[in-house]
Amino acid sequence: MSRGETAGRCVVWVGRPSVEEHFGLIRAGWRTVVADPSRDAGDPPPCGQRAIAVLDLRQDTEPAARMLFELKAQHPDLPWIGLTGVRASADDVALKRLLSQAFHVIEGQAPLGALRQALRRATGCTTDVEADPPSLLTGNSPAIRTLSQNLRKFAPVELPLLITGETGTGKEMAARALHQLSPRRDKPFAAINCGALPASLVQSELFGHERGAFTGATARRIGHFESADGGTVFLDEIGDLPLDAQTNLLRVLQEGTVERIGSCQSIRVDVRVLAATHVDLEKAVAQGRFREDLFYRLNVLRLRMPPLRERTGDVELLAQHFLDAFRESYGTRARAFSSAARRAMNAFPWPGNVRELMNRVQRAAVIADDALITPDDLELNADTHGADRDSLGSARTSAEREAIMDCLRASAFNISECARRLRVSRVTVYRLCKKHQLAIDQLR
Numbered sequence: 001m002s003r004g005e006t007a008g009r010c011v012v013w014v015g016r017p018s019v020e021e022h023f024g025l026i027r028a029g030w031r032t033v034v035a036d037p038s039r040d041a042g043d044p045p046p047c048g049q050r051a052i053a054v055l056d057l058r059q060d061t062e063p064a065a066r067m068l069f070e071l072k073a074q075h076p077d078l079p080w081i082g083l084t085g086v087r088a089s090a091d092d093v094a095l096k097r098l099l100s101q102a103f104h105v106i107e108g109q110a111p112l113g114a115l116r117q118a119l120r121r122a123t124g125c126t127t128d129v130e131a132d133p134p135s136l137l138t139g140n141s142p143a144i145r146t147l148s149q150n151l152r153k154f155a156p157v158e159l160p161l162l163i164t165g166e167t168g169t170g171k172e173m174a175a176r177a178l179h180q181l182s183p184r185r186d187k188p189f190a191a192i193n194c195g196a197l198p199a200s201l202v203q204s205e206l207f208g209h210e211r212g213a214f215t216g217a218t219a220r221r222i223g224h225f226e227s228a229d230g231g232t233v234f235l236d237e238i239g240d241l242p243l244d245a246q247t248n249l250l251r252v253l254q255e256g257t258v259e260r261i262g263s264c265q266s267i268r269v270d271v272r273v274l275a276a277t278h279v280d281l282e283k284a285v286a287q288g289r290f291r292e293d294l295f296y297r298l299n300v301l302r303l304r305m306p307p308l309r310e311r312t313g314d315v316e317l318l319a320q321h322f323l324d325a326f327r328e329s330y331g332t333r334a335r336a337f338s339s340a341a342r343r344a345m346n347a348f349p350w351p352g353n354v355r356e357l358m359n360r361v362q363r364a365a366v367i368a369d370d371a372l373i374t375p376d377d378l379e380l381n382a383d384t385h386g387a388d389r390d391s392l393g394s395a396r397t398s399a400e401r402e403a404i405m406d407c408l409r410a411s412a413f414n415i416s417e418c419a420r421r422l423r424v425s426r427v428t429v430y431r432l433c434k435k436h437q438l439a440i441d442q443l444r
């Protein structure tokens with residue numbers, strides 16, 4: 001099914017889907033709102049023009065049926081699909097009567113495949129759902145659709161890939177999606193954050209070591225490249241890789257071999273290397289911090305993760321996705337966003353990107369007193385952003401915000417270092433972070 005066919009469509013699941021069912025629908029392109037009658041009794045979910053309901057009768061029949069009646073009272077034309085599980089409806093007259101009004105009824109314990117087919121028929125889609133590879137990145141903006149297309153093109157090609165993008169844009173998620181879409185999907189996926197490894201351990205972590213290779217090497221250790229043989233290695237923050245490890249990585253890419261520290265035996269490994277960076281690698285090459293030959297080896301295929309502020313329409317979709325997933329695990333009262341909250345989210349520039357959005361939504365879901373999350377719950381000021389988007393004052397504010405954000409990134413979110421670079425006091429940096437709603441802990 002193409003994204004276009006599901007665009008704007010929404011499944012309202014009355015009941016409790018399993019995590020697999022919930023994410024299975026999301027991956028197939030369906031925005032999925034869960035309305036659990038045991039938690040939201042008397043509170044039918046918001047339901048758009050293009051919604052389809054799923055009546056899940058596998059738990060408590062009566063509250064679920066009641067909620068569906070309330071929904072139907074507000075939206076008489078709402079089509080719905082019944083899930084009965086293994087329950088036999090033949091003897092239950094009321095249930096039989098109810099199910100006779102369904103667009104389709106699915107019995108059995110594992111309804112996901114049949115449900116996707118029924119949804120396809122209910123919406124008049126002509127193509128086969130299963131023929132479409134899974135979409136592993138939530139979002140429907142032109143930027144994310146182009147990205148998904150490129151992921152699919154790059155997945156089967158056995159070449160290194162460099163993923164660039166600001167912090168929290170989903171670089172690791174894209175790498176995992178690419179692995180899932182590639183012929184290597186059944187083999188290991190190893191994700192290593194080069195910036196988080198102490199320089200003294202990088203070589204041993206990546207390439208392994210022999211017993212006695214250095215003080216403390218009491219046993220042989222197999223490195224990530226060897227253990228991921230046949231699969232994919234994802235090197236996050238590749239710009240932080242020390243120069244000696246860069247040389248060994250180059251050998252993997254050129255010759256397909258690794259040498260454990262303390263051994264001169266070459267071991268053949270078959271891995272696809274994906275690398276990510278939020279720093280400008282060209283600049284690092286010019287400054288002699290990154291090997292030029294390695295840069296050209298890695299930079300064959302390139303994927304740029306768009307910042308959230310460029311992904312028009314995705315903020316609300318992602319926010320609801322995170323809220324639904326959080327509710328699934330913790331059963332919070334909040335189930336949607338007030339219109340002021342949606343306006344505030346759309347106007348906010350999201351310096352920490354998707355990760356910041358996820359953190360704010362989860363925190364808001366915990367503290368919200370109501371079914372609808374407010375701008376205050378999200379710690380967003382409804383009026384600060386967006387209202388005077390075109391004014392000179394606003395241009396100055398966003399330039400200031402961007403300059404601070406760039407400096408924070410360049411200083412690895414160290415306040416003292418950032419203050420030194422900007423030639424202001426630490427207190428000023430803190431004050432500016434507060435003014436621009438830059439949550440340092442989250443950004444780190």
Ligand SMILES: Nc1ncnc2c1ncn2[C@@H]1O[C@H](COP(=O)(O)OP(=O)(O)OP(=O)(O)O)[C@@H](O)[C@H]1O
Pocket residue numbers: 136137138139165166167168169170171172173174236278318354355358
């Ligand atoms: N499209 C998406 N749909 C759902 N969740 C997402 C999406 N993109 C990112 N996330 C979530 O946002 C968080 C940050 O994503 P990820 O770690 O992939 O970003 P990153 O760009 O690698 O960050 P960093 O530069 O800090 O390493 C993760 O929890 C991830 O699950």
